[in-house]
Amino acid sequence: MRIGLLYDILRWEEKNLVEESKKLGFKLYPLYTKDTVFFSNELKLNEDIDIFLQRNVSHNRALVTSFIIEQMGYHVINDYNNLILCENKIFTTYLLSKHNINVPKTYVAFNRISALEYAKKLGFPVVVKPVEGSWGRMVAKADNADTLYSYLEYQEFTNQKYKDIFYVQEFINKPNRDIRVFVIGDEVPVGIYRVNEGNWRTNTALGAKALPLKIDEEIREIALKVQKIVGGFFLGIDVFEDKERGYIVDEVNGVPEYKNTVRVNNFNLSEFLLKKIAEWVKR
Amino acid sequence: MVILKCPVCGGDVSVEDDALPGELVEHECGAQLEIIKQNNRLNLRLAEEVGEDWGE
Ligand SMILES: [Zn+2]
Numbered sequence: 001m002r003i004g005l006l007y008d009i010l011r012w013e014e015k016n017l018v019e020e021s022k023k024l025g026f027k028l029y030p031l032y033t034k035d036t037v038f039f040s041n042e043l044k045l046n047e048d049i050d051i052f053l054q055r056n057v058s059h060n061r062a063l064v065t066s067f068i069i070e071q072m073g074y075h076v077i078n079d080y081n082n083l084i085l086c087e088n089k090i091f092t093t094y095l096l097s098k099h100n101i102n103v104p105k106t107y108v109a110f111n112r113i114s115a116l117e118y119a120k121k122l123g124f125p126v127v128v129k130p131v132e133g134s135w136g137r138m139v140a141k142a143d144n145a146d147t148l149y150s151y152l153e154y155q156e157f158t159n160q161k162y163k164d165i166f167y168v169q170e171f172i173n174k175p176n177r178d179i180r181v182f183v184i185g186d187e188v189p190v191g192i193y194r195v196n197e198g199n200w201r202t203n204t205a206l207g208a209k210a211l212p213l214k215i216d217e218e219i220r221e222i223a224l225k226v227q228k229i230v231g232g233f234f235l236g237i238d239v240f241e242d243k244e245r246g247y248i249v250d251e252v253n254g255v256p257e258y259k260n261t262v263r264v265n266n267f268n269l270s271e272f273l274l275k276k277i278a279e280w281v282k283r
Numbered sequence: 284m285v286i287l288k289c290p291v292c293g294g295d296v297s298v299e300d301d302a303l304p305g306e307l308v309e310h311e312c313g314a315q316l317e318i319i320k321q322n323n324r325l326n327l328r329l330a331e332e333v334g335e336d337w338g339e
Contacts, residue, residue: 007305008305009305009307009317009331010303010304010305010306010307010318014305015306018303030303030304030305032303032304032305032319032320034304034305034331035304035319035320057337057338057339058334058336058337059336059337059338060334060336132336133335133336133338134337134338134339135337135338135339137338159335160335161335161336205338236339253339255339256339257339
């Protein structure tokens with residue numbers, strides 16, 4: 001097995017992948033994208049590589065390098081198409097909704113006035129999110145029209161890529177936690193609860209605590225269904241629990257981080273992932 | 284171990300021989316540094332700031 005590792009920052013996850021592939025006797029070719037130059041007329045690499053794993057922390061770099069490597073005829077986990085669908089929250093929400101997966105009630109507006117008007121119909125509080133973004137950055141909860149107006153105005157004056165597209169969601173009154181489950185190949189081997197006592201945003205990047213999750217049949221089915229819809233081999237899926245509506249899928253991550261999942265579950269995710277990739281390559 | 288120079292304060296920074304580019308090191312001067320490879324030798328530069336499009 002020869003795996004190419006596309007990355008821009010060597011986080012804990014990437015270091016762990018390097019270590020675990022050594023143990024498994026796989027050859028890992030780290031490709032540091034930030035200092036790599038690609039030429040459009042050179043559609044070959046010097047190394048003989050079976051498959052690539054996409055680990056760029058920057059969405060732009062991930063998208064573009066997955067695309068380029070695919071044009072060279074390699075498979076990339078996850079591929080360009082899958083990343084497009086995951087990184088853009090509008091695409092994910094609409095696609096999942098169309099396939100009858102529960103998602104938060106969401107609307108998309110293209111000007112501040114209608115974004116504000118329809119929040120009243122949805123009912124406060126509402127949540128405003130950047131169309132692309134992670135780690136809970138710029139995600140805001142508005143309890144009333146005044147606050148919402150400030151957030152919308154604020155968004156318009158940022159330099160975000162989608163600053164004039166307003167993505168507004170109902171606020172799900174979840175317990176002080178949400179769920180993160182991982183899909184690897186055709187399995188859902190592990191997950192965590194992300195618990196935050198002090199903040200309604202449960203990103204571990206914002207200080208939420210990770211706790212091991214026991215994966216029930218229902219969540220396993222939802223995760224696999226999501227995987228069939230958006231595609232991809234390795235996904236991190238964020239799920240809310242709602243007392244009446246059950247599981248609600250909030251987000252899908254195409255380059256998931258998993259340091260805390262490994263730690264609290266004592267589960268070797270890198271090894272599992274590498275073995276699954278090897279199985280898939282052999283087929 | 285290899286001893287490299289901090290591009291901010293000029294002080295010594297020691298890193299593993301087999302360090303890979305993209306690895307982050309925090310120097311005692313407070314600088315967040317990034318290991319890179321130039322002409323097959325390890326070097327340091329100031330780490331990139333967190334981008335708008337970063338994250339899982
Ligand atoms: Zn220094």
